[in-house]
Amino acid sequence: xxxxxxxxxxxxxxxxxxxxxxxxxxxxxxxxxxxxxxxxxxxxxxxxxxxxxxxxxxxxxxxxxxxxxxxxxxxxxxxxxxxxxxxxxxxxxxxxxxxxxxxxxxxxxxxxxxxxxxxxxxxxxxxxxxxxxxxxxxxxxxxxxxxxxxxxxxxxxxxxxxxxxxxxxxxxxxxxxxxxxxxxxxxxxxxxxxxxxxxxxxxxxxxxxxxxxxxxxxxxxxxxxxxxxxxxxxxxxxxxxxxxxxxxxxxxxxxxxxxxxxxxxxxxxxxxxxxxxxxxxxxxxxxxxxxxxxxxxxxxxxxxxxxxxxxxxxxxxxxxxxxxxxxxxxxxxxxxxxxxxxxxxxxxxxxxxxxxxxxxxxxxxxxxxxxxxxxxxxxxxxxxxxxxxxxxxxxxxxxxxxx
Amino acid sequence: xxxxxxxxxxxxxxxxxxxxxxxxxxxxxxxxxxxxxxxxxxxxxxxxxxxxxxxxxxxxxxxxxxxxxxxxxxxxxxxxxxxxxxxxxxxxxxxxxxxxxxxxxxxxxxxxxxxxxxxxxxxxxxxxxxxxxxxxxxxxxxxxxxxxxxxxxxxxxxxxxxxxxxxxxxxxxxxxxxxxxxxxxxxxxxxxxxxxxxxxxxxxxxxxxxxxxxxxxxxxxxxxxxxxxxxxxxxxxxxxxxxxxxxxxxxxxxxxxxxxxxxxxxxxxxxxxxxxxxxxxxxxxxxxxxx
Numbered sequence: 168x169x170x171x172x173x174x175x176x177x178x179x180x181x182x183x184x185x186x187x188x189x190x191x192x193x194x195x196x197x198x199x200x201x202x203x204x205x206x207x208x209x210x211x212x213x214x215x216x217x218x219x220x221x222x223x224x225x226x227x228x229x230x231x232x233x234x235x236x237x238x239x240x241x242x243x244x245x246x247x248x249x250x251x252x253x254x255x256x257x258x259x260x261x262x263x264x265x266x267x268x269x270x271x272x273x274x275x276x277x278x279x280x281x282x283x284x285x286x287x288x289x290x291x292x293x294x295x296x297x298x299x300x301x302x303x304x305x306x307x308x309x310x311x312x313x314x315x316x317x318x319x320x321x322x323x324x325x326x327x328x329x330x331x332x333x334x335x336x337x338x339x340x341x342x343x344x345x346x347x348x349x350x351x352x353x354x355x356x357x358x359x360x361x362x363x364x365x366x367x368x369x370x371x372x373x374x375x376x377x378x379x380x381x382x383x384x385x386x387x388x389x390x391x392x393x394x395x396x397x398x399x400x401x402x403x404x405x406x407x408x409x410x411x412x413x414x415x416x417x418x419x420x421x422x423x424x425x426x427x428x429x430x431x432x433x434x435x436x437x438x439x440x441x442x443x444x445x446x447x448x449x450x451x452x453x454x455x456x457x458x459x460x461x462x463x464x465x466x467x468x469x470x471x472x473x474x475x476x477x478x479x480x481x482x483x484x485x486x487x488x489x490x491x492x493x494x495x496x497x498x499x500x501x502x503x504x505x506x507x508x509x510x511x512x513x514x515x516x517x518x519x520x521x522x523x524x525x526x527x528x529x530x531x532x533x534x535x536x537x538x539x540x541x542x543x544x545x546x547x548x549x550x551x552x553x554x555x556x557x558x559x560x561x562x563x564x565x566x567x568x569x570x
Numbered sequence: 571x572x573x574x575x576x577x578x579x580x581x582x583x584x585x586x587x588x589x590x591x592x593x594x595x596x597x598x599x600x601x602x603x604x605x606x607x608x609x610x611x612x613x614x615x616x617x618x619x620x621x622x623x624x625x626x627x628x629x630x631x632x633x634x635x636x637x638x639x640x641x642x643x644x645x646x647x648x649x650x651x652x653x654x655x656x657x658x659x660x661x662x663x664x665x666x667x668x669x670x671x672x673x674x675x676x677x678x679x680x681x682x683x684x685x686x687x688x689x690x691x692x693x694x695x696x697x698x699x700x701x702x703x704x705x706x707x708x709x710x711x712x713x714x715x716x717x718x719x720x721x722x723x724x725x726x727x728x729x730x731x732x733x734x735x736x737x738x739x740x741x742x743x744x745x746x747x748x749x750x751x752x753x754x755x756x757x758x759x760x761x762x763x764x765x766x767x768x769x770x771x772x773x774x775x776x777x778x779x780x781x782x783x784x785x786x787x788x789x790x791x792x793x794x795x796x797x798x799x800x801x802x803x804x805x806x807x808x809x810x811x812x813x814x815x816x817x818x819x820x821x822x823x824x825x826x827x828x829x830x831x832x833x834x835x836x837x838x839x840x841x842x843x844x845x846x847x848x849x850x851x852x853x854x855x856x857x858x859x860x861x
Contacts, residue, residue: 420706556693
């Protein structure tokens with residue numbers, strides 16, 4: 168028996184809002200979270216801009232752990248706002264980014280001087296990314312075996328998809344799922360600069376992330392986290408929880424093609440989206456809106472457009488395609504999770520959020536990307552996609568709670 | 571509608587292929603469909619491609635068009651930076667013995683191996699395996715140890731049972747005998763490792779018995795049972811000792827994410843129990859019958 172799975176709690180930490188309400192308001196208004204890098208001195212790096220989280224207090228060295236804990240707190244409080252916690256034993260499914268590596272610690276590592284406390288030793292030189300998962304499971308008493316996903320830019324979507332499957336199949340009763348990442352550090356930004364992946368439009372930060380625009384020159388790095396609470400629809404109804412949306416289907420697929428470029432026809436992207444539809448038992452005709460991967464890189468955007476045309480056929484030109492990264496940059500392993508929340512908010516309120524900076528569309532990108540301004544657009548189904556460097560592609564199909 | 575029979579109690583999951591690669595010195599070139607990718611590969615990538623290739627060959631799938639009906643379920647180890655790469659980057663980024671951002675952003679970055687980014691991403695072993703063997707099916711890529719491989723195995727079994735895939739390539743890979751990973755284990759108390767750290771990869775090919783029979787595949791064994799439990803713990807204040815055994819023997823080497831498939835591949839005929847209590851709060855066990 169397959170259970171219907173719904174979202175009953177959401178939490179976000181993003182460059183444009185540290186809670187769901189603020190994130191939603193700024194998403195609808197088209198606010199950019201991109202600015203000069205302040206977390207460290209980028210000196211002469213080719214890229215000196217990013218979408219940073221404006222956190223009010225000092226954060227520990229590995230910011231993604233704090234982001235994940237805060238997003239989990241929000242999501243679980245939200246899911247419990249009706250007065251009861253989700254039923255049964257829950258677990259964590261989290262997409263996480265690279266281990267944080269501190270260049271400052273390298274010299275100290277040579278000198279064999281270890282910090283005194285256990286916590287300091289654990290984060291010395293390199294902070295293992297799985298610490299996030301255990302910290303969430305411990306703080307919020309989630310005893311079901313957790314899963315850590317490292318499928319790069321697809322990890323947040325894969326984490327929610329895997330959690331959906333676990334709850335739908337009855338292998339877990341509820342899950343806290345999403346992604347967290349922060350690569351705005353010297354090695355993170357430097358590594359992307361070294362392979363020419365990031366925008367160098369340093370003079371105009373808010374205009375640098377421009378998915379599907381002819382003048383796009385790479386992605387803008389962002390940071391943050393989003394977690395959602397997934398549970399059986401029957402459980403949610405019985406305990407009177409607010410249902411934000413239903414996860415109707417999930418699919419993922421390999422490109423099996425190139426290390427840094429997508430398959431030229433978007434083979435894996437198409438397969439992932441088609442599998443999400445097949446998993447839900449619906450055809451592409453039901454898709455009312457798409458939350459695109461939309462990185463603002465020269466290679467991704469036209470290939471994603473092709474994959475959407477293949478999936479949606481003639482309807483592709485009439486289905487709004489929104490690129491959240493135009494406002495918050497690319498959150499890498501958290502991207503899919505934050506964008507899933509953006510998609511759920513749009514689905515729930517009947518809004519297609521804007522794609523900023525789409526002034527001069529690339530002729531190879533000729534769909535309706537909702538340029539500049541949000542639009543009222545009632546939806547029953549929305550597709551949210553993530554395509555990773557390295558050819559891992561994932562998609563979620565979300566259904567309106569009342570559909 | 572998928573009309574193919576799915577594994578059930580009467581149609582168990584069988585092991586049709588096994589492959590192992592041990593040690594940090596090995597050449598995956600014969601398995602690569604795109605030889606130009608060789609320069610992007612680190613030790614984890616090499617090990618994963620070789621072990622996957624051996625497993626697929628053992629399953630009678632060498633050179634087969636794997637495509638969309640084969641899924642990859644992979645656990646990868648901690649990120650292994652090569653010390654030489656790090657040394658080069660560090661030396662060119664220091665001023666008066668301290669890290670200097672102006673130096674890093676100019677001479678440091680220029681001196682860095684341009685392939686370093688590709689070699690340290692944890693999803694790269696999955697990329698190289700999928701590309702070398704044209705796997706276009708679904709995947710799980712998890713991290714960082716032996717316990718997470720059980721999560722991948724659970725997902726693979728579910729995908730086979732639901733009919734999402736016909737064949738599941740389940741494996742683990744870990745390059746642990748390097749500066750960064752050795753240092754990571756050394757700083758954990760109580761000692762995190764079940765034995766001396768090793769480098770290795772192991773892959774298992776799982777299919778339903780009916781599917782294996784239909785294509786005339788060799789059957790090397792069966793997965794009889796598998797279970798995972800977890801106790802939440804606070805990594806910043808608490809440490810957990812690690813234990814791992816296969817049958818009654820303690821593991822000779824701690825192969826991290828690769829330990830289960832390597833143990834299963836090395837087992838003699840008969841029934842075997844793999845039992846794991848990991849340093850990260852998991853207790854996992856599986857029962858295998860080798861033909």
